[in-house]
Amino acid sequence: MSGRPEGLRTRYAEEVALFGRRADRAWVALLAVAYIAVPLVLDDLWLSVLIFTAIAAIGAIGLNLLTGFAGQVSLGHGFFIGLGAYAAGVLGGDLGLPVVVWLPAAGLLGAIVGLAIGPFALRLRGLYLAIVTLGLVFVGDHVFRNARLLTGGPQGRAIPSPRIGDLNFADLGSTLGVPLGREQSFFLFVVPLLALAVVAAKNIARTRGGRAFQAIRDREIAAEIVGVDVARYKIGAFVVSSFYAAAAGALLGSYLRHVTPDRFDLLLSVQYVAMVIVGGAGSIYGSVSGALFIVLVPRLVEQVSPLIPFVTRSAGAAGVTVFTLNQIVFGLLIVGFLVAEPLGLAGIWRRLRLYFRMWPFSY
Amino acid sequence: MSDLPQLLAQGLALGAVYGLTALGFVIVYKATAVINFAHGELLLLGAYLVYALHVQAGIPFVAAVPVAMACMAVGGWSIERGVLRRMVGRPTFAVVMITIGLAIVLRQAATAIWGFDDLLLGDPWGASQVTLGELRVNAVSIASLAAAGALFAAFLIFFRSSKAGIAMRSTAIDQEAALAVGIPVRAVYAWSWMLAGATAAVAGVFLAAFPATLHPALGFVAFRAFPAAIVGGLDSPGGAIVGGLLVGVTELLVQGYQPRLAPWLGDNFHVAASYLLMIVVLVVRPYGLFGTREVERV
Numbered sequence: 001m002s003g004r005p006e007g008l009r010t011r012y013a014e015e016v017a018l019f020g021r022r023a024d025r026a027w028v029a030l031l032a033v034a035y036i037a038v039p040l041v042l043d044d045l046w047l048s049v050l051i052f053t054a055i056a057a058i059g060a061i062g063l064n065l066l067t068g069f070a071g072q073v074s075l076g077h078g079f080f081i082g083l084g085a086y087a088a089g090v091l092g093g094d095l096g097l098p099v100v101v102w103l104p105a106a107g108l109l110g111a112i113v114g115l116a117i118g119p120f121a122l123r124l125r126g127l128y129l130a131i132v133t134l135g136l137v138f139v140g141d142h143v144f145r146n147a148r149l150l151t152g153g154p155q156g157r158a159i160p161s162p163r164i165g166d167l168n169f170a171d172l173g174s175t176l177g178v179p180l181g182r183e184q185s186f187f188l189f190v191v192p193l194l195a196l197a198v199v200a201a202k203n204i205a206r207t208r209g210g211r212a213f214q215a216i217r218d219r220e221i222a223a224e225i226v227g228v229d230v231a232r233y234k235i236g237a238f239v240v241s242s243f244y245a246a247a248a249g250a251l252l253g254s255y256l257r258h259v260t261p262d263r264f265d266l267l268l269s270v271q272y273v274a275m276v277i278v279g280g281a282g283s284i285y286g287s288v289s290g291a292l293f294i295v296l297v298p299r300l301v302e303q304v305s306p307l308i309p310f311v312t313r314s315a316g317a318a319g320v321t322v323f324t325l326n327q328i329v330f331g332l333l334i335v336g337f338l339v340a341e342p343l344g345l346a347g348i349w350r351r352l353r354l355y356f357r358m359w360p361f362s363y
Numbered sequence: 364m365s366d367l368p369q370l371l372a373q374g375l376a377l378g379a380v381y382g383l384t385a386l387g388f389v390i391v392y393k394a395t396a397v398i399n400f401a402h403g404e405l406l407l408l409g410a411y412l413v414y415a416l417h418v419q420a421g422i423p424f425v426a427a428v429p430v431a432m433a434c435m436a437v438g439g440w441s442i443e444r445g446v447l448r449r450m451v452g453r454p455t456f457a458v459v460m461i462t463i464g465l466a467i468v469l470r471q472a473a474t475a476i477w478g479f480d481d482l483l484l485g486d487p488w489g490a491s492q493v494t495l496g497e498l499r500v501n502a503v504s505i506a507s508l509a510a511a512g513a514l515f516a517a518f519l520i521f522f523r524s525s526k527a528g529i530a531m532r533s534t535a536i537d538q539e540a541a542l543a544v545g546i547p548v549r550a551v552y553a554w555s556w557m558l559a560g561a562t563a564a565v566a567g568v569f570l571a572a573f574p575a576t577l578h579p580a581l582g583f584v585a586f587r588a589f590p591a592a593i594v595g596g597l598d599s600p601g602g603a604i605v606g607g608l609l610v611g612v613t614e615l616l617v618q619g620y621q622p623r624l625a626p627w628l629g630d631n632f633h634v635a636a637s638y639l640l641m642i643v644v645l646v647v648r649p650y651g652l653f654g655t656r657e658v659e660r661v
Contacts, residue, residue: 138634328471330467
C-alpha cells in the first residue's frame with residue numbers, strides 16, 4: 001500500500017473490506033490488548049462508565065443504522081430499550097432461561113414489534129416515523145406501568161444476571177475462582193458483544209441492505225427508480241434497529257438488576273439520538289464514541305460542578321443545580337454539534353487525520 | 364351517564380387549550396416545514412413571564428399578557444434568527460433535533476429561574492364558576508374557549524386578507540415560487556416564529572390558570588397537544604382547533620368512563636388514549652383530517 005495515498009482504493013474488494021487498512025488492523029490489536037488490560041487497571045467507577053458506554057453503544061449503533069444510514073428518525077428507541085429489559089426479566093427471571101436464549105430472544109421480540117409497527121409508521125416520507133414512535137413511547141410507558149404481571153408496574157421488576165447453567169457472567173469471580181469483581185466480570189461480558197454488534201453493523205452497512213439504506217437516505221425517489229424496494233428496506237432498517245435496541249435494553253436491565261418504567265421515557269430516546277448526532281450520523285465507530293461522550297458528560301459535569309460558584313447541590317430548589325447544569329450542557333451539545341459539526345466526532349476525527357497526513361501542506 | 368354533559372364541557376375547555384397549543388405547531392410547520400418540539404417550552408416561558416410581570420412585578424393582568432406575548436414573539440424571532448436560520452437546507456431530522464435540544468435548555472433555564480414550586484398565576488377568573496342550566500363550568504374554561512375562537516378567527520382573517528398573511532400562505536405552498544415573485548421568505552420564517560411565540564404565551568396562560576398551577580412539568584403538556592396537531596393535519600390552522608377539541612373531549616371521556624367500563628386498561632389510560640387516537644388517525648388518514656395530501660412528482 002506504500003507510495004499510494006491512503007484512502008485511494010483501486011479494487012472493489014478494498015472498497016467493501018471490513019478492516020481494509022493497515023491502521024484498522026492495528027486498532028483491532030490495540031483494542032484486544034485494552035480489553036484484557038482495562039479491567040485490571042481501572043477502578044469500579046470508571047469500569048461502570050465503560051460498561052454503560054458499551055451497552056449504550058450497542059443501542060446507538062442500531063439507531064444509527066436507521067437514522068444515519070436509512071435517514072429515518074425514530075424517537076421510540078427508548079421504548080424498545082425498555083421492551084428488551086422487560087423481556088430479559090420475564091424470560092431470564094420468571095422462566096429461568098440461560099442468557100444465550102434470552103438475549104437473542106429479547107432482540108427478536110424487539111424486531112417483531114418493530115415489524116408490526118413499521119408498515120404503518122413508514123408509509124409516509126419525512127417525520128411521520130418520528131411522530132408515530134413518539135406516540136409509541138407514551139403508549140409503551142402506559143403498558144410498562146400497567147402490565148403488572150410482566151413488568152411489576154410502577155415499582156419495576158428485577159432483571160436476572162446473565163447466566164449459562166452455573167456460569168454467572170456478572171460474577172466470574174465465584175464461579176470460576178478467579179479474582180474478578182462484578183464490574184470486571186460484566187466488562188469482560190459486554191465488550192465482546194459490542195464488538196459483535198460493531199462487526200455485524202459494519203457488515204450490514206457495506207452489503208446490499210446498507211447500500212439500499214443509504215440510497216433511500218440520499219434520495220428516496222431516485223432509490224425507487226434504480227430498483228430499491230423502498231418500503232421493504234425502510235421497514236428492514238427499523239426492524240434491525242429495534243433488534244439492537246431491545247438487545248441493548250436486555251443487557252442494560254441485567255446490569256442494573258432492577259428497572260422501573262420511568263427510566264424508558266422520551267429523554268432516553270433523545271439521548272440515543274444525541275449519541276448518533278454527537279458521534280456522527282452514518283459512522284459506526286462514531287456511534288461508539290458518541291455513546292462514550294453522552295455517558296461521560298454527566299460524570300464530568302458532576303466532577304466540575306463543585307468548582308463553579310453558582311451551582312447548588314440541593315435538589316428541587318431554584319437556582320442552577322447539578323441536574324439542571326447537566327441537562328443544559330446536554331441540550332447545548334445537541335444544538336452545538338448540529339449547527340457547527342454535523343458530521344459529529346467522526347467528522348472531527350476524519351479532519352484531524354487528514355490534517356496530519358497532509359502536514360505541513362494542510363489547508 | 365348523567366355526567367356526560369359535564370365531561371363534554373370540560374373536554375371542550377381542555378380541547379381549546381390543546382387547540383391553541385396545536386395552532387403554534389401548525390403556524391411554524393406551515394411556513395417552515397419544521398415540527399417545533401420546543402413549543403411546550405415556549406408555552407412554559409410565556410406563562411412564567413406572565414407570572415413574573417403580574418405577580419412579581421405587580422403589573423395588571425390585562426397588561427401583563429400582551430407584554431408577555433410581545434416578549435415571546437421576540438423570543439421566537441431570536442430562535443429563528445439565532446439558530447434555525449443556520450439550518451436551512453439541512454436534513455429535517457437535524458432541525459427537529461435542534462428544537463429538542465432547545466427545549467431541554469429552555470426548560471432547565473425556567474427551572475433555574477423560578478424553581479420547581481407550584482405557583483399561582485393570579486389570573487382574574489380565579490375559582491369563579493358559571494352555571495349553565497345544570498352544568499357548572501369554570502369561568503376560565505369559557506375564557507379559554509373564547510380565546511381559542513378569537514385567535515382562530517384572527518388568524519383566519521390575517522391569512523385571508525393581510526399582505527403578510529398572504530405572503531405566509533404562498534411561502535407555505537411553494538418556497539421557490541414565492542421567492543420568484545418577490546416575497547421576503549426569510550422574513551416570513553421570522554414572522555411565523557413570532558406568531559408561534561405570541562400564541563404560545565396565550566396558551567400558556569390558560570394552561571396554568573386556576574384550577575391548574577404553574578410548574579415546570581407544564582412544558583410536557585405540549586406533547587399531549589401534539590396528537591391534536593397531527594389529528595387535525597399539521598398544515599391546517601382549522602384542523603388544529605378541531606383536533607384540539609377532539610383530543611380534549613376524548614381524553615375527558617376516557618378519563619370519566621374507562622375506570623368503570625374497562626378497568627383492565629389500567630390507571631391513567633386517558634394519557635395514552637390521545638396517542639392511540641393519533642396513531643389510528645395516521646393509519647386511516649395519514650395527513651390528518653384536514654391536512655394537505657403530499658403529491659410527489661418525479
